[in-house]
Each structure stands twice: as C-alpha cells, then as structure tokens.
Amino acid sequence: MRSNPKQIIILGGGFAGVYAARYLEKLLRSNEASITLINRENYWVYQPMLPEVISGSIGLTNVVSPIRRLCPRTNLIMREVEDIDLDNQIVTISPGFRPRQLQLTYDQLVIALGNITNFHGMPGLMENAMPFRTLADAMALRNHLIHVLEEADVEEEPELRRQLLTFVVGGGGFSGVEVMAELNDFVCSVKRNYLCLRNEPHRCVIVQAANRILPEMSEPLAMSAQRILRKRGVEIILNDRLKAATSERAILQSGTEIPCKTLVSTVPSALPPVIQKLNCPKEHGKLLVNTGLELKDYEGKVWALGDCASIQTVAGTMVPPTAQHAIREAATAAINIAAAIRGGRRMEFEFESLGTFGSLGHGSAVAQILGVKVSGLLAWLLWRCIYLMKMPGLNRKVRIAADWLLHLLFPPELAQTKVAFESGIRNQHFEPGDIIFRQGDLGDSVYVIEEGECEALRVQKGQPELLATLGRGEYFGEMALLSDRTRNATIRACNAMNVLIIPKGDFNKLRQSVPAFGNVFAELANERAVAGSTHSSVEPHPSNN
Numbered sequence: 001m002r003s004n005p006k007q008i009i010i011l012g013g014g015f016a017g018v019y020a021a022r023y024l025e026k027l028l029r030s031n032e033a034s035i036t037l038i039n040r041e042n043y044w045v046y047q048p049m050l051p052e053v054i055s056g057s058i059g060l061t062n063v064v065s066p067i068r069r070l071c072p073r074t075n076l077i078m079r080e081v082e083d084i085d086l087d088n089q090i091v092t093i094s095p096g097f098r099p100r101q102l103q104l105t106y107d108q109l110v111i112a113l114g115n116i117t118n119f120h121g122m123p124g125l126m127e128n129a130m131p132f133r134t135l136a137d138a139m140a141l142r143n144h145l146i147h148v149l150e151e152a153d154v155e156e157e158p159e160l161r162r163q164l165l166t167f168v169v170g171g172g173g174f175s176g177v178e179v180m181a182e183l184n185d186f187v188c189s190v191k192r193n194y195l196c197l198r199n200e201p202h203r204c205v206i207v208q209a210a211n212r213i214l215p216e217m218s219e220p221l222a223m224s225a226q227r228i229l230r231k232r233g234v235e236i237i238l239n240d241r242l243k244a245a246t247s248e249r250a251i252l253q254s255g256t257e258i259p260c261k262t263l264v265s266t267v268p269s270a271l272p273p274v275i276q277k278l279n280c281p282k283e284h285g286k287l288l289v290n291t292g293l294e295l296k297d298y299e300g301k302v303w304a305l306g307d308c309a310s311i312q313t314v315a316g317t318m319v320p321p322t323a324q325h326a327i328r329e330a331a332t333a334a335i336n337i338a339a340a341i342r343g344g345r346r347m348e349f350e351f352e353s354l355g356t357f358g359s360l361g362h363g364s365a366v367a368q369i370l371g372v373k374v375s376g377l378l379a380w381l382l383w384r385c386i387y388l389m390k391m392p393g394l395n396r397k398v399r400i401a402a403d404w405l406l407h408l409l410f411p412p413e414l415a416q417t418k419v420a421f422e423s424g425i426r427n428q429h430f431e432p433g434d435i436i437f438r439q440g441d442l443g444d445s446v447y448v449i450e451e452g453e454c455e456a457l458r459v460q461k462g463q464p465e466l467l468a469t470l471g472r473g474e475y476f477g478e479m480a481l482l483s484d485r486t487r488n489a490t491i492r493a494c495n496a497m498n499v500l501i502i503p504k505g506d507f508n509k510l511r512q513s514v515p516a517f518g519n520v521f522a523e524l525a526n527e528r529a530v531a532g533s534t535h536s537s538v539e540p541h542p543s544n545n
C-alpha cells in the first residue's frame with residue numbers, strides 16, 4: 001500500500017481540467033494520488049449553452065456548475081496560476097486575501113488553461129469590443145444590450161439611435177454565430193416593450209474572415225445556416241475582418257466602417273499569458289503534445305489538453321478546439337497518468353468527431369451527426385436533447401429543462417442586473433492593532449493615510465523594531481511596488497485609521513500617465529532607501545493633500 005500519494009496538479013477548471021479530475025478520481029485511490037485543481041473561478045462553465053444567457057432562456061447560474069460538487073475528491077484552489085516552472089516542477093499561484101504567492105510542487109501536471117480572445121495589434125478593440133467566453137462576459141453583454149435599448153428608446157437624434165441599435169459580432173465560427181443568433185432573438189422579442197422602438201429597425205452584422213460562416217461544418221450546412229440567419233435579417237460580411245474600433249464604430253480591414261455601440265469579438269484566440277511565457281515546444285501557437293497528450297520534452301510528467309494544446313489523433317487528424325474533444329482528451333490523459341503512477345495500459349488519442357451542432361436560435365439549428373446533415377427544427381431539438389444529456393448532474397438538467405419550458409411560455413426577462421464596478425482605488429478602515437500588511441508580503445498597493453496613525457515595525461533576529469510612526473497625510477507601501485520586492489516592514493494601526501488604497505495596477509497607470517505623480521513616489525522611495533541603509537526604510541512622508 002502506497003503511503004505517500006503522488007501529487008497531481010490540474011491547471012484550469014474548464015471541460016478538459018474538470019473531466020480530467022473526474023476521471024482521475026475514478027482511476028486512482030486517495031493513497032495513490034492527491035488531486036489538486038487550480039482555477040480562477042469555483043465553477044465550471046458549460047460554454048456551448050453560454051450564448052443562451054444573453055436571451056435569458058437559461059438562468060445565469062444554471063449554465064455553470066460548482067467544481068467542488070463535480071469533483072468531490074479533488075482539492076480546489078480558486079486562484080490565478082501565475083507561473084509554471086516545468087524544470088523544477090513548481091506551480092506558483094496568486095496571492096489571496098493575504099498578499100503572498102503560494103508555490104506547489106507536483107509529480108504530475110495537467111495543463112488545461114484553455115485560450116483567450118486576443119486583441120493584440122487591433123487598436124481600440126481592447127477598450128471597445130466585448131469578448132465572449134466566460135459567465136461574466138455573457139452577463140456583461142446581456143446588461144449592455146438592455147442598456148443600449150433603454151438609451152435608444154429615449155434618444156431623439158436618429159443617427160445616434162441607429163448606432164445604438166446596431167450590433168456587430170466579429171467571428172463567424174460556432175461561438176460568433178450562436179452569440180449573434182441569441183442576440184438577434186433577444187432584441188427582436190423585447191423591442192415591443194419599448195414604446196419608441198416597436199417599429200424601429202435594428203441592424204445585426206456578422207463579420208467573418210473566411211468566405212463562409214461555420215468553417216467547422218460542411219459547406220452545404222454552413223450555406224443553410226447563412227440563409228436562415230439572413231432571412232432573420234442578420235447581415236453577413238464575408239472575406240473581411242475587424243481591424244480597429246472606437247467607441248463610435250467598428251472598422252474593418254476593407255475600410256468599411258460600421259457605426260455601432262455594441263461590438264462583440266469572438267476572435268482571434270491566443271494562449272493565456274502564463275502559457276505563452278513557457279519555454280517549451282509549441283505548434284500553431286499551442287503547446288505541442290504527442291498522441292498520448294504528453295508535453296514534448298516533459299513526457300511522463302506534464303500533460304496538455306483542451307484548447308491550449310496542439311493535438312493530432314493517431315490517424316493524423318488535427319484535433320479541433322471543442323468541448324467533445326476536450327472531454328475525450330481528459331479521459332486519455334487520466335488513463336496515462338494512472339499508468340505513469342502505478343504502471344498498466346497506456347492510451348493514445350484516437351477520437352474523431354461524432355458530429356457538430358450550431359444553434360441558430362429561434363427553434364432552428366444545423367447539425368452534422370455521424371455523416372448525416374440536418375437543419376431547422378429537427379436539428380434544434382437534437383441540439384437541445386444532446387447538450388442537455390451531456391450536462392453533468394440531474395439537478396442542473398432539471399433546472400435547464402425548466403428554464404427552457406418557461407422561456408417558451410413567457411417573454412424573456414428584461415430586468416438589468418446591474419453590478420456596480422468599484423474603481424480599484426478605494427477607502428478602507430482599520431481598528432487599533434489591525435495589521436495593514438506584513439513584512440514579507442507582496443507589494444500589491446500604496447496607502448495614503450486620511451485619518452489616524454500607524455507604526456512601521458521590522459522584525460530582525462526575532463525582535464520587532466519600531467522604524468517610524470506615520471500620521472494623517474503621509475503615505476507608505478511604495479517601496480515594494482517600485483522595487484518589485486516583498487514588504488520590508490509590517491504596518492500596524494495605532495488607533496482607528498482611514499486610508500486610501502491605490503492598487504498596484506492603478507498606481508502604475510498613474511505613474512505612467514502623470515510623471516509628476518511617479519516622481520513624488522520615486523524620490524520618496526530613494527529617500528527611504530538611503531535612510532533604510534542606516535535605520536528606517538519606511539520613513540514618514542507627507543502626501544500632497
């Protein structure tokens with residue numbers, strides 16, 4: 001009986017990561033392996049149904065499932081993966097409430113971090129285009145749509161009203177088409193609730209770089225999808241792509257400009273930054289693995305699957321980035337990890353697609369199953385049945401089926417679920433004795449004292465030494481940010497204190513845009529560094545207020 005279980009770390013809680021954990025839980029006993037999954041959310045998103053959140057035909061929380069329930073024997077860490085050291089087998093994850101990174105070592109590593117929408121080299125897209133991958137993206141788009149409809153209803157200037165009623169989606173693959181289909185359905189069905197918009201036309205445009213939409217499907221089905229969408233009033237611009245955007249318009253490669261206030265982009269994709277910086281073989285911009293899903297040069301220890309991996313089947317077919325493939329890859333990787341730990345049969349990835357579905361909303365879809373092509377209502381019913389069956393857990397299945405039924409009986413929900421996004425710069429209150437940060441913590445913010453006093457302490461040879469007492473109008477915490485080192489002192493509130501907290505990101509933006517602001521802190525850090533070589537490096541300094 002094995003006494004020290006092998007440490008398996010899975011990075012990513014999407015289709016590939018969650019299914020890998022589920023299969024590993026079945027294959028390995030707890031005395032053989034301890035499984036840890038790291039994901040930035042504590043839930044798994046059923047992405048194929050995500051577009052339905054736009055129209056509200058599926059409730060927000062029914063399209064996701066808590067990872068703890070899906071993988072009951074797996075330790076979930078809800079944090080950001082910041083660094084992977086393949087040579088020393090260490091994963092570094094972001095700080096939580098306590099500003100300290102966590103480092104975990106592994107025997108087996110599964111990289112399943114998916115991909116991201118990359119707006120690099122496309123001016124204005126980052127600021128003005130909405131990606132569509134996560135639950136937050138779907139919520140943001142739904143709220144935005146309601147917002148522009150509300151604005152269009154009161155807007156008297158015809159040009160601005162037209163702009164508010166124009167919706168552009170960049171990308172004509174599955175996700176782009178499904179997003180547009182749901183968006184168009186939603187706008188069509190709720191317009192009647194806006195007194196001034198009932199007879200007002202709206203414009204929906206898909207921009208696709210290829211010469212047809214749905215390149216994942218056969219040509220006749222893609223043409224059929226194009227016909228269905230065009231019949232519903234969706235414009236499809238082919239052989240063109242998004243080049244740039246402003247808050248007023250989408251700008252295409254051909255020079256065409258589309259005035260709009262809603263721009264969604266589902267393309268292009270790139271690896272998450274933490275994988276981009278890995279120095280290991282990549283192909284087509286993804287992690288290169290063999291048919292056993294082992295990362296090249298790290299065979300037997302590191303496995304990559306899902307959208308972040310470049311995989312070929314045994315027959316030599318390039319594996320597309322889909323959920324059905326990710327699930328099968330997870331099974332293959334789990335069998336091979338179990339074999340690497342305790343010996344036994346290994347597997348090679350040989351799954352070829354069973355079929356593809358594309359939902360076009362409004363009771364129609366296109367489908368290609370085991371070579372048979374179907375479109376219209378039958379395809380839509382098949383789409384719903386198959387995806388419902390694939391949703392894990394009876395609980396979620398029943399909730400989704402109930403949502404669909406209610407959606408057939410009643411008009412879509414039109415309430416906006418506004419979430420107030422606070423600025424990163426915020427106020428905070430501390431009581432006497434509270435620790436604001438500790439020596440050794442990562443530098444994540446700069447602090448300005450608005451009320452009260454605090455003391456800076458440094459522990460040396462086990463003894464705390466008082467370095468300085470800081471009061472109203474003084475600031476602290478800049479040294480660790482400017483030098484990218486950990487905190488060199490602990491700050492403790494002496495009495496009730498109110499501070500203004502400027503997080504690292506905002507601090508750096510302000511430093512870059514307002515040089516005078518940056519200079520104040522750079523000079524202060526220098527003064528403190530000089531003073532620190534003799535005694536204190538957190539000497540008090542007055543702020544400008």
Ligand SMILES: Cc1cc2nc3c(=O)[nH]c(=O)nc-3n(C[C@H](O)[C@H](O)[C@H](O)COP(=O)(O)OP(=O)(O)OC[C@H]3O[C@@H](n4cnc5c(N)ncnc54)[C@H](O)[C@@H]3O)c2cc1C
Pocket residue numbers: 011012013014015016017038039040041047048049050051079080081082112113114115132133174175178272274305306307308321322323324325326357
């Ligand atoms: C709108 C949409 C519709 C789709 N429709 C279909 C469909 O109908 N059929 C189909 O087969 N496929 C569909 N797909 C594709 C399918 O969803 C993906 O192929 C599949 O989700 C890939 O799984 P994955 O595990 O590789 O990545 P993901 O599911 O993207 O999971 C990656 C996970 O890693 C996490 N992560 C990333 N970076 C970090 C980090 N640094 N730290 C911590 N966590 C991190 C993410 O939060 C995420 O949870 C669709 C995709 C989208 C976006």
